Amino acid sequence: MSTYIHHLMKSLVKNKYVYHCRKYAYFDDIRNIFWVHQDSIKLSNTFSTMLVLDSTYRTNIYRLLLLEFVGVTSTEMTFYIAFAYMMSEKKDNVNWALEMCHDLLNFKDISPKFVVS
Numbered sequence: 001m002s003t004y005i006h007h008l009m010k011s012l013v014k015n016k017y018v019y020h021c022r023k024y025a026y027f028d029d030i031r032n033i034f035w036v037h038q039d040s041i042k043l044s045n046t047f048s049t050m051l052v053l054d055s056t057y058r059t060n061i062y063r064l065l066l067l068e069f070v071g072v073t074s075t076e077m078t079f080y081i082a083f084a085y086m087m088s089e090k091k092d093n094v095n096w097a098l099e100m101c102h103d104l105l106n107f108k109d110i111s112p113k114f115v116v117s
Helices: 003-014 038-046 091-105
Strands: 017-023 030-037 051-056 065-072 078-086 114-116
Touching: 003 017, 003 030, 017 038, 017 091, 030 038, 030 091, 038 065, 038 078, 038 091, 065 091, 078 091
Parallel strands: 017 114
Antiparallel strands: 017 030, 030 078, 051 065, 065 078
């Protein structure tokens, strides 16, 4: 795992983010990372009418796809809900990120945690 990813993981823990990682079946390398802050979960559950997705490809230091989940408040202010780094835009990876978003935003226990699948 690269030092950049190590730094990201330390920052997620330090700042109390809830995050999930997917690893390759036979390797220790992380394939996908999904993270969300507890405050973003609360905001999203309060203003759950609209969710906007956007992605950038290979423009970051990790050379990974960054998927952003953005919400909109009743006063038309936008806020970040969650993020996911993915190895590719394959259907399996995008479905995984969408499932993580759905599960975490509908989950009532929002304590910081780390899950590897």
